Amino acid sequence: MSTPSASSALTPSPDLPLVVVGAGPIGLAAAAQAQSRGLPTVVLEAGDSAGASVRAWGHVRLFSPWRELIDPVAEELLAATGWTSPDPDGYPTGVEWVEQYLAPLAAALEATDEVEIRYGQRVVGVARYGRDRLVAADREQLPFTIHTQAPAGARTRLNSASLVDASGTWTHQNWLGGDGYPAAGENEHAERITYGIPDFTDPAVATRYAGKRVAVAGAGASAQNVLVGLGALAKEQLETRVIWLVRRPGTDDAFGGGDNDQLEQRGALGSSAKRAVTDGAVTVVTSFRTSDVELSEDGRLRLTSFADLGAGDAPSADGKVVDGVDEVIVVTGFRPDHSWLSQVQLDLDGELDAPTQLAGEIHPAWHSCGSVSPHGADRLRQPEPGLYLAGMKSYGRAPSFLAMTGFEQVRSIVAEIAGDQEAADRVELVLPDTGVCGGSGLFDGAPADGGCCGTSAEPELITIGAPAGTSVAQVGPSEETGAVAGGCGPSCG
Numbered sequence: 406m407s408t409p410s411a412s413s414a415l416t417p418s419p420d421l422p423l424v425v426v427g428a429g430p431i432g433l434a435a436a437a438q439a440q441s442r443g444l445p446t447v448v449l450e451a452g453d454s455a456g457a458s459v460r461a462w463g464h465v466r467l468f469s470p471w472r473e474l475i476d477p478v479a480e481e482l483l484a485a486t487g488w489t490s491p492d493p494d495g496y497p498t499g500v501e502w503v504e505q506y507l508a509p510l511a512a513a514l515e516a517t518d519e520v521e522i523r524y525g526q527r528v529v530g531v532a533r534y535g536r537d538r539l540v541a542a543d544r545e546q547l548p549f550t551i552h553t554q555a556p557a558g559a560r561t562r563l564n565s566a567s568l569v570d571a572s573g574t575w576t577h578q579n580w581l582g583g584d585g586y587p588a589a590g591e592n593e594h595a596e597r598i599t600y601g602i603p604d605f606t607d608p609a610v611a612t613r614y615a616g617k618r619v620a621v622a623g624a625g626a627s628a629q630n631v632l633v634g635l636g637a638l639a640k641e642q643l644e645t646r647v648i649w650l651v652r653r654p655g656t657d658d659a660f661g662g663g664d665n666d667q668l669e670q671r672g673a674l675g676s677s678a679k680r681a682v683t684d685g686a687v688t689v690v691t692s693f694r695t696s697d698v699e700l701s702e703d704g705r706l707r708l709t710s711f712a713d714l715g716a717g718d719a720p721s722a723d724g725k726v727v728d729g730v731d732e733v734i735v736v737t738g739f740r741p742d743h744s745w746l747s748q749v750q751l752d753l754d755g756e757l758d759a760p761t762q763l764a765g766e767i768h769p770a771w772h773s774c775g776s777v778s779p780h781g782a783d784r785l786r787q788p789e790p791g792l793y794l795a796g797m798k799s800y801g802r803a804p805s806f807l808a809m810t811g812f813e814q815v816r817s818i819v820a821e822i823a824g825d826q827e828a829a830d831r832v833e834l835v836l837p838d839t840g841v842c843g844g845s846g847l848f849d850g851a852p853a854d855g856g857c858c859g860t861s862a863e864p865e866l867i868t869i870g871a872p873a874g875t876s877v878a879q880v881g882p883s884e885e886t887g888a889v890a891g892g893c894g895p896s897c898g
């Protein structure tokens with residue numbers, strides 16, 4: 406499918422503005438870029454304030470310093486308002502990112518003639534004016550019609566010349582189920598299952614998990630945050646036990662680049678997570694793709710992995726079972742919501758759900774980091790003239806998006822929308838290296854060195870072992886079934 410140049414799209418005007426979906430870090434950066442070029446712009450935000458999604462994980466400290474979290478053009482706009490820039494070498498939490506940067510930026514943008522931000526407006530549909538996706542003639546000469554819905558349910562329509570979708574992926578967290586759908590029983594036991602990173606410094610949250618047997622599913626930076634939080638809790642409440650469920654056959658590459666990561670705090674997070682595992686509070690179970698969540702007779706949860714179907718003459722085997730679980734924390738990543746773009750023409754990679762032109766550079770099988778080269782309109786424009794995906798959503802299901810990548814994306818996109826192709830094609834960014842940019846390996850491939858957590862062809866029952874600090878984490882054979890125990894204890898990683 407060909408991706409047209411933006412020259413065939415309409416130019417934003419007061420009657421037909423540029424519409425940006427999402428008042429997150431990248432949507433607001435797009436608005437700042439548009440404002441600096443004098444383009445009339447409307448930002449549509451589902452939440453009731455700027456940075457609604459960032460606020461939802463506001464207790465998490467970012468691994469990027471302030472200097473990488475502020476868009477350069479937004480900074481110029483803010484500077485003119487007397488805004489005090491945070492210490493460029495400091496590391497904010499999500500809430501600090503919102504309160505010290507995103508909220509003042511939204512206010513500064515709203516004070517300009519060019520930008521209007523409409524809160525409580527969820528975009529639920531995008532079409533070409535009066536046309537569905539099938540009608541091909543003269544689409545580029547027609548405006549977009551954007552359908553929005555307010556919390557009370559009222560629907561409105563707005564026409565626009567161009568559209569930048571910076572709506573992120575935060576609101577579409579992946580399920581616990583290994584095949585991308587809810588595991589059997591996942592919804593029934595929802596009261597014991599949490600999605601995302603809990604705030605373990607909140608006494609109510611700490612009480613919920615302290616002394617419990619907690620299963621953590623997922624292997625990215627969010628999972629590392631959870632392991633570190635639970636590891637700290639286990640030092641205070643020795644009965645706290647953690648079982649870490651990962652799809653991959655090993656965890657050697659799960660901790661990032663460590664000292665080699667040019668993002669110092671991201672490297673440190675990986676090292677801390679590794680320590681939480683080696684300290685003994687965490688039992689690792691590899692090659693686990695959750696199929697079922699059930700209630701056991703003892704009132705605890707039992708998680709079962711999809712059965713191994715076997716290959717060739719190899720017999721199939723029952724799935725691994727993890728018993729005795731009180732709580733589950735799911736940090737299995739995010740996926741983009743393209744449902745409201747169903748009436749416009751997209752060119753998305755079949756695996757990642759990211760723009761095809763970008764997908765090859767961000768696939769987690771060979772990019773576990775920010776090793777993507779800086780890019781902009783050329784990779785992000787869609788076959789639908791004037792439509793661009795940007796920010797976290799542009800990475801689809803890939804996990805390695807960095808805000809500074811997004812700032813460069815929208816600089817280029819807005820330049821193209823404004824007709825400044827030379828600026829759109831220019832690269833103005835150097836991204837940090839992570840020390841693990843050779844790739845993390847295929848999800849289901851064997852680890853390079855076999856790892857310490859190899860799979861077993863046998864069905865396994867895994868029971869969370871003794872409390873941290875009292876003895877080594879145990880993963881022993883089940884007396885009940887005689888099945889071979891799996892997973893890996895303190896030596897893992």
Ligand SMILES: Cc1cc2nc3c(=O)[nH]c(=O)nc-3n(C[C@H](O)[C@H](O)[C@H](O)COP(=O)(O)OP(=O)(O)OC[C@H]3O[C@@H](n4cnc5c(N)ncnc54)[C@H](O)[C@@H]3O)c2cc1C
Nearest residue numbers: 427429430431451458467468469528572573796797807808
């Ligand atoms: C826990 C965590 C830590 C991170 N740490 C870092 C870090 O240290 N450094 C770094 O560079 N990156 C980090 N990231 C990655 C990334 O920079 C952030 O996720 C960033 O918030 C992405 O910005 P965004 O604007 O693309 O999306 P979001 O921040 O998700 O903003 C999207 C906005 O769109 C709104 N929205 C969604 N759907 C609709 C709709 N249909 N209609 C209208 N509005 C809608 C949402 O309410 C939200 O306000 C982190 C991500 C997470 C989750």
